[in-house]
Amino acid sequence: MAETEFRIPKISVPVVLNTTEKEKITAEIFLDYQSSESFTLEELSNFFNTDNPFLPIRSSAKNKTILLRRDSIVWIDLSQIKQQLLESTSMSLAYKREVVLHSQSAGALRATVILEMPADHSRVIDLLNLKRIFIPVLVEEKFALVNLHHIDQIEEL
Incomplete structure (x- = not known):
């Protein structure tokens, strides 16, 4: 068979x-x-x-x-x-938070964290508490997912 x-x-x-x-x-x-x-x-x-x-x-x-x-x-x-992601409905409704990501390998990096979450859970700490390894960010003109295992500190602006 x-x-x-x-x-x-x-x-x-x-x-x-x-x-x-x-x-x-x-x-x-x-x-x-x-x-x-x-x-x-x-x-x-x-x-x-x-x-x-x-x-x-x-x-x-x-x-x-x-x-x-x-x-x-x-x-x-x-x-x-990037363009395809930015045009999605969820991205247009997402909250954005300015931060500085600190790591030993890359130093300090200014970024915008993308929060696709309800208004009452729209803080950076709420995203981090989801225990995701990769989080979405905008860095200058780049759209990226950053591995939090390589980030030592996040400073909210």
């Missing part, structure tokens, strides 16, 4: 992963296909905030899928999809 191969439809999302080894990996991640060809910031965040220690990514340079240790990712550059 022949086995039937089942595949879950996926959406390809371009990202640039910045690692602890100061390496920039241009890659694609694959999100579960929902009801449209687009995706939300929450779906993107959920991919990286999973409990899995290794994440499957498709490396552009190697043209193959590799498993990357989640903790080795310092931040994820989402500039290629």
Whole structure:
């Protein structure tokens, strides 16, 4: 009896992963296909905030899928999809808070934290208490997810 191969439809999302080894990996991640060809910031965040220690990514340079240790990712550059994310309804309603992120590796970095949360939970501490590893930020013209394991201090402005 022949086995039937089942595949879950996926959406390809371009990202640039910045690692602890100061390496920039241009890659694609694959999100579960929902009801449209687009995706939300929450779906993107959920991919990286999973409990899995290794994440499957498709490396552009190697043209193959590799498993990357989640903790080795310092931040994820989402500039290629920034416009798509900023145009989403949830982003237009999101609260934004100015902060300075302090880390030993990068020093002080001024950023805007994106809070896709209800008004009564719209403080930076509310986002941090969700125990997510990656949080969405705007840094200058870049849209990114920052790994909190590499941040030593957050100063609200």
